[in-house]
Every structure is written in structure tokens, then in C-alpha cells.
Amino acid sequence: MNTLDRARAHLKAHPMALDAALAAAVLVCMVAGSFVDPHSQDGVTWTLRTPDLASLTLITLGATALVFRRRAPRTVLAVTGTLSVIESVTGDDPRAPVAMSAVIALYTVASTTDRPTTWRIGLLTMTVLTGAAMLAGPLPWYAQENLAIFAWTGMAATAGDAIRSRRAFVDAIKERAERAERTREEEARRRVAEERLRIARDLHDVVAHHIALVNVQAGVAAHVMDKRPDQAKEALSHVREASRSALNELRATVGLLRQSGDPEAPTEPAxxxxxxxxxxxxxxxxxxxxxxxxxxxxxxxxxxxxxxxxxxxxxxxxxxxxxxxxxxxxxxxxxxxxxxxxxxxxxxxxxxxxxxxxxxxxxxxxxxxxxxxxxxxxxxxxxxxxxxxxxxxxxxxxxxxxxxxxxxx
Structure with missing residues (x-):
């Protein structure tokens, strides 16, 4: 196992650590974005600004909530969505990108639930966040930041649903493969059991029939040995014939256990x-x-x-x-x-x-x-x-x- 495989196995075994790392990365992105002013003056497109304490607090709370996104995805979405609405309503122009945490939370919800629920929650999240930004935000309703919220929430819901569908498809393939393997094993065991029963029946029929005849003829031979030796010889002849027939049928029956292609396998019809x-x-x-x-x-x-x-x-x-x-x-x-x-x-x-x-x-x-x-x-x-x-x-x-x-x- 190489280093990448060991890292993947460790992250699967400790999902909370992966969520914490994701939350830290989102926090860095949101803090970096809060220092950028896309609406600068004098023809300069991008300038730096100093975010206020309230924006940094909302950013930190939104990133911290993502640590628990696997345990309570809908609760985390509600928390991050509320923080995004608060930032849209109370923040100054330009706002800090708090909605980024809500986008990640919406993706998590979509990847862990069914499609109808994803559509309902996704539409509600897009409507609330975009509506709050357009109606109560400090920017004009047609500002690109407001349209970006609508686009990013839509893409998050779509991506989460796609990931869930792919995961369900892969799981279904694995389940069918495992079921097919179990079916093959059960079929093999059933065929072995049927073959054992068939051979047991054949052996019983052959042995019971011929041994019964041998027993009767041997009894006759023992009874008439002294007085009628000719009849005793005839009875012993029947014993020899019955035993020979028994051996031939046993050889044919047991020969069925040989592998295909064995030159000694029986060829006589049943x-x-x-x-x-x-x-x-x-x-x-x-x-x-x-x-x-x-x-x-x-x-x-x-x-x-x-x-x-x-x-x-x-x-x-x-x-x-x-x-x-x-x-x-x-x-x-x-x-x-x-x-x-x-x-x-x-x-x-x-x-x-x-x-x-x-x-x-x-x-x-x-x-x-x-x-x-x-x-x-x-x-x-x-x-x-x-x-x-x-x-x-x-x-x-x-x-x-x-x-x-x-x-x-």
C-alpha cells in the first residue's frame, strides 16, 4: 500500500478529521475573500480592504459548523444559511463571502438524501439566500454577487445529487456482484448436495439389490450343501453372478466421480x-x-x-x-x-x-x-x-x- 492509499484509508477511518481539514480550507478561502474589494473606485478592478469584526465572526462560525456536516447535515445547512442571511442583511458593502459555507453544507445535504428532498431543500436555500441578498442586501439586486449566490447554490445541489446517484449506482453494482457470488456458491453447494444424494441412491439400490440376492442364494447353498450338492453349486453360481453384477454396477457408479476426460470413466448407458x-x-x-x-x-x-x-x-x-x-x-x-x-x-x-x-x-x-x-x-x-x-x-x-x-x- 502506497502513501496515497494509506492516506485515503486513514481519512475514511477518521471522517471528522477530513471535515475539519475541509472546514479549515473553507475558512482560509472565506477570510482571503473578505480582504478583496471587487467594487473599487478609479477604474481599479480589485483592491484590498479590511473586513470588520462582525464579518470575521460570521466567517469563523460558518466554517466551524462545517466540521459537523456529516453528523447533522441539515442542521449545519440551517446554521450556515442563517449566518449567510445575517451577513447579507447587516453587512456593509462589500460583504464577506459567508455564503460559501452554506454552499458546502447544501452540497452535503444533497449527497446524503434523495432527489425529491434535494430539490425541495435546494430551491428553498436558493430562494432564501438569493432573495435576502437582493431585497435586503446593501448591493443592487442585479449585482453579480447576488447572481453568484443563486448559481453556486444551484451547482452545489446538482453536484451533490450527482455524487449521491453515482454512489448509489456503484453500491448497487457491488451488491449485485456480491449477490451473484452468493448465488453461485449456493448453486454449487446445491448441485454438490444433489449429486451426493443421487450417488447415494444409486449405491444403495445396487448394494441392496445384489446383497439381498447374495444373501438368499448363500442361505440356499448352506442349507442344501450336504444333501443336494448340485443345487448348492447352482446357488453359488448365482452368488458369483450377483456379486459380479454388483461390482460392475458399483464400478460404473463410482466412476461417475471421475473428472471429465478420464479414459477410465464409464461409458455404458444407465x-x-x-x-x-x-x-x-x-x-x-x-x-x-x-x-x-x-x-x-x-x-x-x-x-x-x-x-x-x-x-x-x-x-x-x-x-x-x-x-x-x-x-x-x-x-x-x-x-x-x-x-x-x-x-x-x-x-x-x-x-x-x-x-x-x-x-x-x-x-x-x-x-x-x-x-x-x-x-x-x-x-x-x-x-x-x-x-x-x-x-x-x-x-x-x-x-x-x-x-x-x-x-x-
Whole structure:
């Protein structure tokens, strides 16, 4: 920081010192002006004169009042204006320039208030000072000193209003820049949070589904290992296949965290309803009876809707596998109804079986978050007579960032 910057910082930290320096400069100017006589005789334009004590007193009081111009600008204007009127009425020809302090005070008021107030106070100050000088002053009404008072007060009000407008403009730019910065930071935090939730949902769906299958098949293998080794080998084969699928999906999901341009980033498309038969087959191989009914008329869904539909079915069947018992049966229906795709998963679990709580657990919460993010609806709950029902309504058309519907086939 150079000397000029340090001086500016010091003056901003001590505004009273700056006002005192300004008052001293104005005092010097007014005292110097009081010794000049612009109306000399014998063809001499400028001569020196000796001001009287009353003029010097008014000059000193007007300059002293400027020290407090920031704290009480209107009061200082009233004081300096009154002193100027007194000098105009009682002063001898030629007068001392006491009005200079009123001009500075008017500038301060205009720079710290709004435009309508500036116009009102400025017109009042110009009218009072100019009128007092023209009507009650010792000089003729058309004297240049009287016209100068009118001009200087007008310029002071205009300059003060211009400075206030510029300061307000700069402050508005700074405020918009700060607000934009805060908005960018909040948007970045929101996107990070959404991405974390999305990855958490994907990890939960992958792990919960495949681990549930591994658990079932491992239990079967342990139960029939001694009596039916062939069936045990088949169960272990399913365990190996489920674990391999889990690793592949985990690799693809975690790979999304890699930076763009990473050659090891996954390139496989996200799973969708075209893999529904393969998904259902994994549950059937684990012993769950699943029936599928589709009436989606070959609709091609947006990637986000397609993935959400797949994950809803996957999580719902995983819950059936874990909670509905060994003899449970599940029914999956995928139906196109107008502008929506309806996904329904039912099971016939007995009333005594433990069903997932619709208000807790990450699985149902993840499903609800997925569906809500696409402006869809999800309803879950136990069925009358036993079992559980998951019903999702997903829009066939997604919404773009501008609120317009995206295209589907």
C-alpha cells in the first residue's frame, strides 16, 4: 500500500478529521475573500480592504459548523444559511463571502438524501439566500454577487445529487456482484448436495439389490450343501453372478466421480426398462416368483425417467425379497397412461411379515426422491389382507431448465 492509499484509508477511518481539514480550507478561502474589494473606485478592478469584526465572526462560525456536516447535515445547512442571511442583511458593502459555507453544507445535504428532498431543500436555500441578498442586501439586486449566490447554490445541489446517484449506482453494482457470488456458491453447494444424494441412491439400490440376492442364494447353498450338492453349486453360481453384477454396477457408479476426460470413466448407458426382464430374472433365480405385465406400447422414455422406473422396480422387488417371506409372490406392471408412465409393484406378503415402513429407510426415501425430482408421485403402503404396494407415476415428458417439456419418442 502506497502513501496515497494509506492516506485515503486513514481519512475514511477518521471522517471528522477530513471535515475539519475541509472546514479549515473553507475558512482560509472565506477570510482571503473578505480582504478583496471587487467594487473599487478609479477604474481599479480589485483592491484590498479590511473586513470588520462582525464579518470575521460570521466567517469563523460558518466554517466551524462545517466540521459537523456529516453528523447533522441539515442542521449545519440551517446554521450556515442563517449566518449567510445575517451577513447579507447587516453587512456593509462589500460583504464577506459567508455564503460559501452554506454552499458546502447544501452540497452535503444533497449527497446524503434523495432527489425529491434535494430539490425541495435546494430551491428553498436558493430562494432564501438569493432573495435576502437582493431585497435586503446593501448591493443592487442585479449585482453579480447576488447572481453568484443563486448559481453556486444551484451547482452545489446538482453536484451533490450527482455524487449521491453515482454512489448509489456503484453500491448497487457491488451488491449485485456480491449477490451473484452468493448465488453461485449456493448453486454449487446445491448441485454438490444433489449429486451426493443421487450417488447415494444409486449405491444403495445396487448394494441392496445384489446383497439381498447374495444373501438368499448363500442361505440356499448352506442349507442344501450336504444333501443336494448340485443345487448348492447352482446357488453359488448365482452368488458369483450377483456379486459380479454388483461390482460392475458399483464400478460404473463410482466412476461417475471421475473428472471429465478420464479414459477410465464409464461409458455404458444407465439401466432402464429395456433391462427389466434381466432384472426380474435375477429375482426369479433367487426363488422369488415374479409376474410382469407391460402395456407401455413401446414408449421410449427420457434417460432420467427410464432410470427412475428401473430403480423403483429394483428397490421394490428387493424389499419383497427381504421382507415378504419365502413364499411371497410379486407382480410388476408397467403401463402407459396418457402423458404418464405408471409403475406398480405388488406382493402378497402375510400380515405377520415385516413390511418396509413408508416413513423410514433409505430405500423408500431414495425412490421418493427420484420420483419427486422428475415431478412425479409415489405412493407406498401395506395392502388390505397382507402384502405391500408401491405405485409410481412418472411423466413421459421431462422438464427442461426453461420449464418447457422435453421431447420423447
Amino acid at each position: 439401466p432402464g426398462l429395456d433391462l427389466l426382464d434381466e432384472l426380474v430374472g435375477t429375482f426369479r433365480s433367487a426363488g422369488l416368483q415374479v409376474e410382469v405385465a407391460r402395456a407401455d406400447q413401446g414408449t421410449t422414455l427420457p434417460a432420467a425417467v427410464d432410470l427412475a422406473a428401473y430403480r423403483v422396480i429394483q428397490e421394490a422387488l428387493t424389499n419383497v425379497q427381504k421382507h415378504a417371506g419365502n413364499s411371497a409372490k410379486a407382480e410388476v406392471s408397467v403401463v402407459r397412461v396418457g402423458p404418464h408412465m405408471e409403475i406398480t409393484v405388488l406382493d402378497n406378503g402375510t400380515p405377520d411379515d415385516t413390511a418396509p415402513n413408508s416413513g423410514g429407510g433409505h430405500g423408500l426415501l431414495g425412490m421418493r426422491e427420484r420420483v419427486t425430482a422428475l415431478r412425479g408421485t409415489l405412493t407406498t403402503g401395506p395392502r388390505y389382507g397382507g402384502g405391500f404396494r408401491v405405485h409410481a407415476i412418472l411423466p413421459v415428458r421431462t422438464r427442461t431448465a426453461t420449464g418447457e417439456p422435453g421431447e420423447t419418442v
